[in-house]
Amino acid sequence: xxxxxxxxxxxxxxxxxxxxxxxxxxxxxxxxxxxxxxxxxxxxxxxxxxxxxxxxxxxxxxxxxxxxxxxxxxxxxxxxxxxxxxxxxxxxxxxxxxxxxxxxxxxxxxxxxxxxxxxxxxxxxxxxxxxxxxxxxxxxxxxxxxxxxxxxxxxxxxxxxxxxxxxxxxxxxxxxxxxxxxxxxxxxxxxxxxxxxxxxxxxxxxxxxxxxxxxxxxxxxxxxxxxxxxxxxxxxxxxxxxxxxxxxxxxxxxxxxxxxxxxxxxxxxxxxxxxxxxxxxxxxxxxxxxxxxxxxxxxxxxxxxxxxxxxxxxxxxxxx
Amino acid sequence: xxxxxxxxxxxxxxxxxxxxxxxxxxxxxxxxxxxxxxxxxxxxxxxxxxxxxxxxxxxxxxxxxxxxxxxxxxxxxxxxxxxxxxxxxxxxxxxxxxxxxxxxxxxxxxxxxxxxxxxxxxxxxxxxxxxxxxxxxxxxxxxxxxxxxxxxxxxxxxxxxxxxxxxxxxxxxxxxxxxxxxxxxxxxxxxxxxxxxxxxxxxxxxxxxxxxxxxxxxxxxxxxxxxxxxxxxxxxxxxxxxxxxxxxxxxxxxxxxxxxxxxxxxxxxxxxxxxxxxxxxxxxxxxxxxxxxxxxxxxxxxxxxxxxxxxxxxxxxx
Numbered sequence: 001x002x003x004x005x006x007x008x009x010x011x012x013x014x015x016x017x018x019x020x021x022x023x024x025x026x027x028x029x030x031x032x033x034x035x036x037x038x039x040x041x042x043x044x045x046x047x048x049x050x051x052x053x054x055x056x057x058x059x060x061x062x063x064x065x066x067x068x069x070x071x072x073x074x075x076x077x078x079x080x081x082x083x084x085x086x087x088x089x090x091x092x093x094x095x096x097x098x099x100x101x102x103x104x105x106x107x108x109x110x111x112x113x114x115x116x117x118x119x120x121x122x123x124x125x126x127x128x129x130x131x132x133x134x135x136x137x138x139x140x141x142x143x144x145x146x147x148x149x150x151x152x153x154x155x156x157x158x159x160x161x162x163x164x165x166x167x168x169x170x171x172x173x174x175x176x177x178x179x180x181x182x183x184x185x186x187x188x189x190x191x192x193x194x195x196x197x198x199x200x201x202x203x204x205x206x207x208x209x210x211x212x213x214x215x216x217x218x219x220x221x222x223x224x225x226x227x228x229x230x231x232x233x234x235x236x237x238x239x240x241x242x243x244x245x246x247x248x249x250x251x252x253x254x255x256x257x258x259x260x261x262x263x264x265x266x267x268x269x270x271x272x273x274x275x276x277x278x279x280x281x282x283x284x285x286x287x288x289x290x291x292x293x294x295x296x297x298x299x300x301x302x303x304x305x306x307x308x309x310x311x312x313x314x315x316x317x318x319x320x
Numbered sequence: 321x322x323x324x325x326x327x328x329x330x331x332x333x334x335x336x337x338x339x340x341x342x343x344x345x346x347x348x349x350x351x352x353x354x355x356x357x358x359x360x361x362x363x364x365x366x367x368x369x370x371x372x373x374x375x376x377x378x379x380x381x382x383x384x385x386x387x388x389x390x391x392x393x394x395x396x397x398x399x400x401x402x403x404x405x406x407x408x409x410x411x412x413x414x415x416x417x418x419x420x421x422x423x424x425x426x427x428x429x430x431x432x433x434x435x436x437x438x439x440x441x442x443x444x445x446x447x448x449x450x451x452x453x454x455x456x457x458x459x460x461x462x463x464x465x466x467x468x469x470x471x472x473x474x475x476x477x478x479x480x481x482x483x484x485x486x487x488x489x490x491x492x493x494x495x496x497x498x499x500x501x502x503x504x505x506x507x508x509x510x511x512x513x514x515x516x517x518x519x520x521x522x523x524x525x526x527x528x529x530x531x532x533x534x535x536x537x538x539x540x541x542x543x544x545x546x547x548x549x550x551x552x553x554x555x556x557x558x559x560x561x562x563x564x565x566x567x568x569x570x571x572x573x574x575x576x577x578x579x580x581x582x583x584x585x586x587x588x589x590x591x592x593x594x595x596x597x598x599x600x601x602x603x604x605x606x607x608x609x610x611x612x613x614x615x616x617x618x619x620x621x622x623x624x625x626x627x628x629x630x631x632x633x634x635x636x637x638x
């Protein structure tokens with residue numbers, strides 16, 4: 001048995017044990033027995049998230065200590081982002097999003113079929129992808145990243161959306177925990193965006209976990225407080241430096257058309273659409289009006305509430 | 321030069337070996353692949369992509385092919401029943417989850433569990449005849465002996481539905497119990513057996529009267545059926561309890577129950593009646609039970625979330 005097989009075997013048995021002893025017995029009480037298979041997948045999501053968080057700490061915490069982009073007196077400001085990460089990566093927020101969005105995508109999908117339209121998968125469009133898992137994986141990664149880029153541009157371009165996205169940008173002590181620091185309504189919009197995409201091109205079930213996990217780890221790395229650039233690969237993969245510039249006060253962390261470096265994984269999109277900035281500057285992170293005393297909240301609930309208030313203001317006045 | 325010749329010989333000699341082996345086909349629904357297993361050596365041969373979410377498979381009425389229903393790819397893939405090789409693919413079959421042909425070979429019915437639809441096709445050319453909207457989660461199906469009616473378990477709304485295939489109308493819908501799954505006709509053609517997961521029982525239904533006539537207490541999460549092949553006994557998997565029970569359809573009682581690990585799901589019985597092959601859904605394996613001792617004697621690693629299983633040399637479906 002190879003190491004990969006051994007790890008997979010260990011994970012499979014752990015998932016089955018947790019499911020059969022901790023999750024499955026609870027399903028009848030909640031009237032969810034019909035969703036046994038979904039609950040099994042959710043168990044996997046939870047365990048993968050747990051492993052992923054452990055990996056983030058092991059990989060990125062030492063790097064933040066050794067090569068910090070910024071020196072902080074303490075890491076108090078980071079704590080709230082840990083809560084965001086746990087809520088997202090252990091599956092609580094994705095579960096709420098699934099419950100909220102699934103009925104809509106289900107209705108749309110069922111309605112389309114009732115009218116004779118069967119949504120495509122990527123393999124329908126490119127049959128040569130069949131039996132080429134690596135090529136399929138890369139194709140999905142690139143397509144998802146392209147859609148992430150445009151989603152991100154809208155988050156900055158539309159003032160009302162920026163009002164929500166401000167929660168993410170208001171972190172003055174940005175670390176590898178900051179990727180999931182988002183407003184819940186922002187999460188719903190993002191979820192709807194990718195639900196529509198999955199309706200158009202589908203998601204290969206066998207690769208779903210990797211397609212979720214690899215970008216998440218890379219995004220955590222991009223937010224890390226690490227003074228790293230990727231040298232000749234700076235234009236290939238988003239580095240902590242490249243993304244820090246996007247979060248920088250007076251550089252990328254703003255609404256309207258002034259922002260830059262929107263790419264999530266591949267700077268290619270910024271290069272193609274003229275939004276890349278490969279400056280060597282290391283700006284402090286946050287939003288400029290925080291320097292004038294504007295409050296974005298320090299705790300989870302306060303950040304969510306103030307985000308909601310900014311949204312209402314943006315809808316009324318056109319400015320967040 | 322010599323290593324090259326040896327490699328060439330090994331390569332070409334391996335092809336007939338694979339072709340000769342009696343193959344078991346397992347659908348790994350969670351990763352869209354098929355595992356092929358050599359039935360003589362119990363060794364996995366290979367694993368290849370077949371489509372998204374292949375859950376169930378069914379022989380063509382003339383046994384010339386096995387059809388795999390890829391629910392999320394919206395297609396049917398025809399496999400050679402001997403080798404498991406792909407013969408052809410029919411696209412634009414909407415979300416086929418559970419599939420079956422009527423005994424008279426006239427109808428092909430596909431349940432769409434995800435989208436609450438039941439599609440009735442002409443079995444000759446897979447032309448859609450009618451799409452029924454049923455609430456909710458149409459799961460398994462069985463036909464009346466005269467092929468006039470198809471019975472569908474509705475997993476989400478705890479019902480059993482009957483569709484009149486001649487009139488193409490819903491005949492009746494009755495409450496059957498919490499989360500029904502498998503449904504099968506008894507070998508005498510008199511009753512339907514329904515696995516009711518939420519009640520840990522098999523409901524016996526007189527389908528002519530649309531009435532439940534008996535409840536047989538089984539194991540936890542009573543799920544799916546497979547005839548033993550003797551015209552009398554039927555296996556039922558208890559997916560949450562990790563057991564399989566045997567029902568005597570003459571007495572409508574459970575004669576024995578034995579353990580099978582990891583969420584026993586779909587089953588296949590060897591033609592000699594000696595082995596029961598079961599997909600263990602949660603642990604990526606096929607479990608083989610020796611029916612002389614009712615013990616799992618072998619386990620074979622397969623892919624993620626194995627569901628449907630088939631081999632050509634199987635016991636009678638009666």
